Every structure is written in structure tokens, then in C-alpha cells.
Amino acid sequence: MLDTLSAAELTIDDMRAAHERIKPHIRRTPVLSSEYLNAQTGARLFFKCENLQEAGAFKVRGACNAVFGLPDEIAGKGVCTHSSGNHALSLSYAAGRRGIPCNVVMPRTAPQAKKDAVRRFGGTITECEPSTSSREATFAQVQARTGGEFVHPYNDPRVIAGQAxxxxxxxEQTGGLDAVIAPIGGGGMVSGTCLTVSNLAPDTAIYAAEPQQADDAYRSFKAGRIIADDAPKTVADGLLVPLKENTWHFVSRNVADIFTASEDEIVAAMKLAWKHLRLVIEPSSAVPLATILNNPEVFRGKRVGVILTGGNVDLDKLPWLAGQGGEG
Amino acid sequence: MLDTLSAAELTIDDMRAAHERIKPHIRRTPVLSSEYLNAQTGARLFFKCENLQEAGAFKVRGACNAVFGLPDEIAGKGVCTHSSGNHALSLSYAAGRRGIPCNVVMPRTAPQAKKDAVRRFGGTITECEPSTSSREATFAQVQARTGGEFVHPYNDPRVIAGQAxxxxxxxEQTGGLDAVIAPIGGGGMVSGTCLTVSNLAPDTAIYAAEPQQADDAYRSFKAGRIIADDAPKTVADGLLVPLKENTWHFVSRNVADIFTASEDEIVAAMKLAWKHLRLVIEPSSAVPLATILNNPEVFRGKRVGVILTGGNVDLDKLPWLAGQGGEG
Structure with missing residues (x-):
């Protein structure tokens, strides 16, 4: 393990170093807007389109920072991780670009589109049950067998610096914001956002958005300590995991509030974004818009940055079409 | 009728004047790419994302040029048109921004998403049968009743200058291309592309892409004269109309070739774009990608600009899902 830094030691220079390191491997994704959604919310929404990364998720930022920061002697054994999907395929993408092996543990219920992408990028999948306990137990076996460097999907400061x-x-693209909002699962994107925004734009409020049916970050935030659920169920398949110490560091210090949305609200917001932004986003990415629609008084009149985290969806199983659940 | 110019009189300065006129009302849409689609085709594809216009289609360019070029005394009576959908909603959008009435004739089979958008932007719809003859007859009645300025969906030089x-x-965004390709229905986008590219980048080849089941432009091109079908049927609902004299002017002079694709190929290319570009595009927009996949020898090794013309789709009726046709 190389990530001897803890979250508390990360500085804005770690974000800047990460940006230089990953620039050849990621896209500077566009920021898009919708007059219709602005009218619906009374806010000015700036959507940062991480779904438009080649791998379809912001997670390529952290994965590339970790993979391209490895010294050759460690990189040679490859990398490994567990992930509900986007970190797995992003780490496979990064490892593929560096030409090193990548082994990932994924829940068997992960979307087929995400499993397919891991394999397309050259990663090897070992499936587990959809619970934190099964995921961690299966991963311990894979790591022992392969000897690859573990790149945790979010509790790794290298990953947080990349997401930042x-x-x-x-x-830069918006010229400044009153607030930013991102989905929260394990808290990697939110932590990276905290690292950057608390340093570069300290007056900008940082919000997180979570499914009601996987609201462990919300409950942790209110209780002042990490509360973890073992196997939550939600259509937002990227937000199933609990906070860990490195993300709790940022969430507990820099987040102004966490809002939640129901399953129906998430699916409705997803469809609204597809219709009016003409972007394919996955359910997890729709949670912030759902909570903005739920809490108009918080956002009205504000310039709000909304991070669209990913767009890896099973196009044959859309959650608003009858008889098709969102869990694959 | 103000469009006393003919296509032959249009110059590149008309395009430049149109660009200045419409800039406050349209988006400079991003150009996106996919390493995956580049690998699949052997080309470097640059997708110009007109689906990301607020109204979801390139047609806002021509519509805004026509509407904002009207003198006040003519604008006061409003505008009217017939359209399979995107010109109707784009003209409604432009008229709404200028605060003048808009009356449109649309086939009853047009996608619900397009009808909804016309009404959301303040336009009034009169439905017709899905044939050129019914469309033109119904339109004559509407025009006589309203007295609005007719903005033809593509045979109007003001519209062609806007699409250009x-x-x-x-x-500008790509720094130069070996080829450009756009879908062809009535030929408005292709004609605008010809006006610009033949003047600014005369070494860039201009291709058009058409559904096999509505291949009147292909047959016209091969025959050297306009051949019109009255009521073709294709999933590409934006490409049902025939060439007219002003678009034939450009197509016959500046287009290097026209390629066609089957219905299955169009739907497969549409799904491929949704999956790898994470963009919601409508079937018509997928025809160029389908023909690039069909004709790899033409495009391999080339820098190819691909115009994604629109993204107005019924999200409840996706053409790749069983039992659901593409015709609404």
C-alpha cells in the first residue's frame, strides 16, 4: 500500500499534481445547461458532464491518478479493487492505458453495461454478493491471490485527489458558483469536491445528495459518526457503499447539508435529464437534480454546479419502463 | 414572402451574417469523440452535438435566422410552417423568443416528444397525414387563415444560411477535417454544410447519409434530377421529406456521395451512440454513423466531422425495445 497519506494531510497542491498527472488520460468535460430545468427549479444549474468521459464516469480521474502515480516496480503487479461498477471499469481503463493487469470484485447485480465495460477495457471480474461484507471478503481473496496494488474506490487519498x-x-468553466452538489455513496466525489471548493471557493456551499433507501451518509452526517448499512437497495446502483474514515474527514467538516430523494423521484429526475439535457446519465447521477427539485427554497436564485457523475446504463432496462426494476 | 434570394445567390457572408444574428439565441454546441467508436471505424470521428441545443436540434439555427431577420411589420403576424417535428419546435422556440405567434402543421405520427416541445415553446399545432401531399394541402389552409410568414423547413435560403x-x-472546433457527413431529408443541413465547407474548406469532402427506406435523395443524386416519394416509412422520422430546388442546388453541386443504411443498421448505430457517447440522439441523427460503419473503406484513417442533428425522442418508445416501432 502506497497511500500512506491520510485525508487530513491532503492539500490543494495534491489536487493540482493529480490534474497534471491525469490530463493526458481524461477529458475536460463540458458544462451544459437547460433553460427548461432552470425555469423548473428557479436556479441556474450548471451540469458538469462526467458521463462524457470515455469510460462514462468521473471515477477515471481518481483511478488514473492512482495508476499513473505508481512506481514501476509496484505497477508491474497490477492493481485490484472492489466496486459497484464505475470504479471497477475506470480502474480497468487506467490500467489498460498503462498496460498493467487489473482485477476487480463486483456485485453480481451490477449493471451489465458496467461489467461489459470492465472487460472491454481489459479488466478481470470476480463476482460477489451485493453486500459490503461479501464484497470485502471476496476482495481479500483476490488481493491475496494477485498481489496487485489495492486502489480503494473512495477511501484512498490518491483517489480523492483525482476526483477533486x-x-x-x-x-473555472462557470466563473464561480453559489453552491455545488454531488451524489454521495462512499463519498469520494464529495470529498474531492470539498478539498477543492473549500480551498478555492470557500464561500461556495457544498451539498450532497443521497437515495432515501441508502441514506447512511445522511444519518451519519446528522449523528456525527459513521453509520454503515450492509446491503441497501436502490436504483442508484453507484451509491450503495458506506462512508469510510478518509471521506468522513471531509463530509463531517465541509459539507453544508445532505438531502435525500425517493426512488420515484430519482427515476423521474433521470428521465427529465435525458429529455431536457439529452444526456444519458445513470440513476445515481440524477439524485442531485431530484433533491434540488425537492428543496427549491435552498437553491432558488442560486448558481448551482451539479456533478453528473456517470452514464453507464443498461439501455435495455430503463427504470421508467414498466416491469423493469433498476437493479439489473 | 421575404426569401427572394435563391440558393444560387447565397454567399459565405450570408452564413456569417446569420451567425451574428443567431448567436444570442443558440448554443455553440460541443464536439465530442469516442475512442471506442474510433477503434470500431478506423476513423477519427468528431461528433458535433446539435442535440444539445436547448430545443434539441440544429434547426434552431435556421429558424432563428429567419425569425430574427424579419422586419417588425411582417413579424407581427407571426410565422408558420410544416415540419416532421424539429423545424416545427425550433420555429416555435425562435418565435417564442421574439414574442410572435407560430403555427405549425405536423404529421399526426410525429413523435410525442416533438409535439410536446412545440406546445412548450408556445407554438400551435395542426395535424396532417404523414405524406408530403397531405402536409402541403393542410399547410395551405393554415397559412391562408393566419397570414403568418412562411418559413419553409429547408427550401428557404434564410434557413439554409442558418444551418450553415x-x-x-x-x-473551428476541430481545426480541420478530411470529410463531413450529415443526414439528408429535405437537405437543409446538407445544403448549409455545402455553403460553408465548399467556401471555407474546399478540400473537405461532403457526404450525406439517408435511410434506405427513404432514399429519394440518393436516387435523385444518381439520376441527376429531383425524385420525390410521397410517403416513405422509416424510423428516422426527421428524414421523410424530399429535396426541393434550393437544396438540390447544393446537393447536386457540392456533395461527393450519398450513402444509405437499413432500418436495423440505423437503430443499432443509435444504440451504439447512446452507449458510447452517452448522448440521447434521435434515429435520424444515427444515420451517418450507420453509413460510416457500412462503408469503412471510405472513412478509414480520415478525420470525419459527424453532425448529430437532434435528440428529440420518445423515451417511452425506444426503437430497440421489443414490440415498439419507431413511428410512434
């Missing part, structure tokens, strides 16, 4: 580059671009 | 701004942006 997203809001740095967004602040 | 799209490829001007694309040439």
Missing part, C-alpha cells in the same frame, strides 16, 4: 480535479474544472 | 453556421463552428 472535477470541481476545479467546473469552477 | 453549424459546420463553421465545427471546422
Amino acid at each position: 480535479t472535477c470541481s476545479a474544472e467546473m469552477l | 453556421t453549424c459546420s463553421a463552428e465545427m471546422l
Whole structure:
């Protein structure tokens, strides 16, 4: 393990170093808007389109920072991780670009589109049950067998520094914001956002958005300590995991509030974004818009940066079409 | 009728004047790419994302040029048109921004998403049968009743000059291309592309892409005269109309070739774009990608600009899902 830094030691220079390291491997994604959604919310919404990364998720930022920061002697054994999907395929993408092996543990219920992408990028999948306990137990076996460097999907400061580059671009592209909001699962994107925004735009409020049916970050935030659920169920398949110490560091210090949305609200917001932004986003990415629609008084009149985290969806199983659940 | 210019009189300065006129009302849409689609085709594809216009289609360019070019005394009576959908909603959008009435004739089979958008932008719809003859007859009644200025969906030089701004942006954004390709229905976008590219990048080849089941432009091109079908049927609902004299002027002079694709190929290319570009595009927009996949020898090794013309789709009726046709 190389990530001897803890979250508390990360500085804005770690974000800047990450940005230089990953620039050849990621896209500076566009920021888009919709007059219709602005009218619906009374806010000015700036959507940062991480779904438009080649791998379809912001997670390529952290994965590339970790993979391209490895010294050759460690990189040679490859990398490994567990992930509900986007970190797995992003780490496979990064490892593929460096030409090193990548082994990932994924829940068997992960969307087929995400499993297919891991394999397309050259990663090897070991499936587990859809619970934190099964995921961690299966991963311990894979790691022992392969000896690869573990790149945790979010509790790794290298990953957090990589995710932090997203809001740095967004602040530049928009010329400043009153608030930013991102989905929260394990808290990697939110932590990176905290690292950047608390340093570069300290007056900008940082919000997180979570499914009601996987609201462990919300309950942790209110209780002042990490509360973890083992196996939550939600259509937002990217937000199933609990906070860990490195993300709790940022969430507990820099987040202004966490809002939640129901399953129906998430699916409705997803369809609204497809219709009016003409972007394919996955359910997890729709949670912030759902909570903005739920809490108009918080956002009305504000310039709000909304991070669209990913767009890896099973196009044959859309959650608003009858008889098709969102869990694959 | 103000469009006393004919296509033969249009110059590149008309495109430049149109661009200045419409800039406050349209987006400079991004150009996106996919390493995956590049690998699949052996080309470097640059997708110009007109689906990301607020109204979801390139047609806002021509519609805004026509509407904002009207003198006040004519604008007061409003505008009217017939359209399979995107010109109707784009003209409604432009008229709404100028605060004048808009009356449109649309086939009853047009996608619900397009009808909804016309009404959201303040336009009034009169439905007709899905044939050129019914469309033109119904329109004559509407025009006589309202007295609005007719803005033809593509045979109007003001409209062609507006559509021409799209490829001007694309040439700037990409730094130059070996070829450009756009879908062809009535030929408005292709004609605008010809006006711009033949003047600003005369070495860039201009291709058009058409559904096999509505291949009247292909047959016209091969025959050297306009051949019109009355009521073709294709999933590409934006490409049902025939060439007219002003678009034939450009198509016959500046287009290098026209390629066609089957219904299955169009739907497969549409799904491929949704999956790898994470963009919601409508079937018509997928025809160029389908023909690039069909004709790899033409495009391999080339820098190719691909115009994604629109993204107005019924999200409840996706053509790749069983039992659901593409015709609404």
C-alpha cells in the first residue's frame, strides 16, 4: 500500500499534481445547461458532464491518478479493487492505458453495461454478493491471490485527489458558483469536491445528495459518526457503499447539508435529464437534480454546479419502463 | 414572402451574417469523440452535438435566422410552417423568443416528444397525414387563415444560411477535417454544410447519409434530377421529406456521395451512440454513423466531422425495445 497519506494531510497542491498527472488520460468535460430545468427549479444549474468521459464516469480521474502515480516496480503487479461498477471499469481503463493487469470484485447485480465495460477495457471480474461484507471478503481473496496494488474506490487519498480535479474544472468553466452538489455513496466525489471548493471557493456551499433507501451518509452526517448499512437497495446502483474514515474527514467538516430523494423521484429526475439535457446519465447521477427539485427554497436564485457523475446504463432496462426494476 | 434570394445567390457572408444574428439565441454546441467508436471505424470521428441545443436540434439555427431577420411589420403576424417535428419546435422556440405567434402543421405520427416541445415553446399545432401531399394541402389552409410568414423547413435560403453556421463552428472546433457527413431529408443541413465547407474548406469532402427506406435523395443524386416519394416509412422520422430546388442546388453541386443504411443498421448505430457517447440522439441523427460503419473503406484513417442533428425522442418508445416501432 502506497497511500500512506491520510485525508487530513491532503492539500490543494495534491489536487493540482493529480490534474497534471491525469490530463493526458481524461477529458475536460463540458458544462451544459437547460433553460427548461432552470425555469423548473428557479436556479441556474450548471451540469458538469462526467458521463462524457470515455469510460462514462468521473471515477477515471481518481483511478488514473492512482495508476499513473505508481512506481514501476509496484505497477508491474497490477492493481485490484472492489466496486459497484464505475470504479471497477475506470480502474480497468487506467490500467489498460498503462498496460498493467487489473482485477476487480463486483456485485453480481451490477449493471451489465458496467461489467461489459470492465472487460472491454481489459479488466478481470470476480463476482460477489451485493453486500459490503461479501464484497470485502471476496476482495481479500483476490488481493491475496494477485498481489496487485489495492486502489480503494473512495477511501484512498490518491483517489480523492483525482476526483477533486472535477470541481476545479467546473469552477473555472462557470466563473464561480453559489453552491455545488454531488451524489454521495462512499463519498469520494464529495470529498474531492470539498478539498477543492473549500480551498478555492470557500464561500461556495457544498451539498450532497443521497437515495432515501441508502441514506447512511445522511444519518451519519446528522449523528456525527459513521453509520454503515450492509446491503441497501436502490436504483442508484453507484451509491450503495458506506462512508469510510478518509471521506468522513471531509463530509463531517465541509459539507453544508445532505438531502435525500425517493426512488420515484430519482427515476423521474433521470428521465427529465435525458429529455431536457439529452444526456444519458445513470440513476445515481440524477439524485442531485431530484433533491434540488425537492428543496427549491435552498437553491432558488442560486448558481448551482451539479456533478453528473456517470452514464453507464443498461439501455435495455430503463427504470421508467414498466416491469423493469433498476437493479439489473 | 421575404426569401427572394435563391440558393444560387447565397454567399459565405450570408452564413456569417446569420451567425451574428443567431448567436444570442443558440448554443455553440460541443464536439465530442469516442475512442471506442474510433477503434470500431478506423476513423477519427468528431461528433458535433446539435442535440444539445436547448430545443434539441440544429434547426434552431435556421429558424432563428429567419425569425430574427424579419422586419417588425411582417413579424407581427407571426410565422408558420410544416415540419416532421424539429423545424416545427425550433420555429416555435425562435418565435417564442421574439414574442410572435407560430403555427405549425405536423404529421399526426410525429413523435410525442416533438409535439410536446412545440406546445412548450408556445407554438400551435395542426395535424396532417404523414405524406408530403397531405402536409402541403393542410399547410395551405393554415397559412391562408393566419397570414403568418412562411418559413419553409429547408427550401428557404434564410434557413439554409442558418444551418450553415453549424459546420463553421465545427471546422473551428476541430481545426480541420478530411470529410463531413450529415443526414439528408429535405437537405437543409446538407445544403448549409455545402455553403460553408465548399467556401471555407474546399478540400473537405461532403457526404450525406439517408435511410434506405427513404432514399429519394440518393436516387435523385444518381439520376441527376429531383425524385420525390410521397410517403416513405422509416424510423428516422426527421428524414421523410424530399429535396426541393434550393437544396438540390447544393446537393447536386457540392456533395461527393450519398450513402444509405437499413432500418436495423440505423437503430443499432443509435444504440451504439447512446452507449458510447452517452448522448440521447434521435434515429435520424444515427444515420451517418450507420453509413460510416457500412462503408469503412471510405472513412478509414480520415478525420470525419459527424453532425448529430437532434435528440428529440420518445423515451417511452425506444426503437430497440421489443414490440415498439419507431413511428410512434
